[in-house]
Amino acid sequence: MTAAIVDDAIRSRMSVRAFLPKDVAREDIEAILDVASRAPSGTNCQPWKVYVLQGASRDALVDKTCAAHDAIRANPELAAQYQEEYDYYPAQWVSPYIDRRRKNGWGLYGLLGIGKADKDKMHVQHQRNFRFFDAPVGLMFTVDKVMGRGSLVDYGAFLQNIMVAARGRGLHTCPQAAWNGFSSIILPHIGAGEGEMLVCGMSLGYADPDAPVNTFHTPRVPVADFTRWME
Numbered sequence: 001m002t003a004a005i006v007d008d009a010i011r012s013r014m015s016v017r018a019f020l021p022k023d024v025a026r027e028d029i030e031a032i033l034d035v036a037s038r039a040p041s042g043t044n045c046q047p048w049k050v051y052v053l054q055g056a057s058r059d060a061l062v063d064k065t066c067a068a069h070d071a072i073r074a075n076p077e078l079a080a081q082y083q084e085e086y087d088y089y090p091a092q093w094v095s096p097y098i099d100r101r102r103k104n105g106w107g108l109y110g111l112l113g114i115g116k117a118d119k120d121k122m123h124v125q126h127q128r129n130f131r132f133f134d135a136p137v138g139l140m141f142t143v144d145k146v147m148g149r150g151s152l153v154d155y156g157a158f159l160q161n162i163m164v165a166a167r168g169r170g171l172h173t174c175p176q177a178a179w180n181g182f183s184s185i186i187l188p189h190i191g192a193g194e195g196e197m198l199v200c201g202m203s204l205g206y207a208d209p210d211a212p213v214n215t216f217h218t219p220r221v222p223v224a225d226f227t228r229w230m231e
């Protein structure tokens, strides 16, 4: 194993937001989940539960969630019905995170020619999340609510493994917290048990190489900015 191969798999991962209508082999999905499950987890709890949506089950979830998303647009009071089960983002944004978030959001919308006042276009672009960005495979991840917050740390390792293993098979992904507010639609749809909480969703498929949105590459702060060396 060389650093170059591992680094390339990690560096070539990006959030893809336009996929080709090309099926993904079940063997590939299974192999990705199998290798991803080598992720470490505290005391080897392996807290992940995965739901793979394809075909009619995928399409039906897309329809239901897009309808709810449209309904909220028409009547914003409905948003109160759709609550996230855990805080993915902070209640109060502070610098430098708010600055990075804005740069990311406006970078993406700028690339797509969506201005601050283009609420219709913004809604359509946001709704692309609930179409899995046209990916043929949608993944939903849940965790048993009895588990501690540490399980979300374990989950991060598992999710990253999926995204990197996908690269090894020519596939791309987009992790999606956008679904989290719609767990009241998603959990019954996938048949999740009473005690399960939605962690996030993910699109999986082959990237559309011609889609401008997929030319969006995000920067990172240099190592020196987030690391302190102590001797």
Ligand SMILES: Cc1cc2nc3c(=O)[nH]c(=O)nc-3n(C[C@H](O)[C@H](O)[C@H](O)COP(=O)(O)O)c2cc1C
Pocket: 013, 014, 015, 016, 017, 104, 129, 174, 175, 176, 177, 178, 179, 200, 216, 217, 218
């Ligand atoms: C847990 C998680 C949830 C995310 N949710 C969304 C989402 O709902 N929609 C979306 O377009 N991108 C989502 N992203 C992608 C981030 O915006 C993206 O990772 C970040 O901007 C860095 O870009 P990159 O993934 O291309 O390197 C999510 C990322 C993570 C890790």
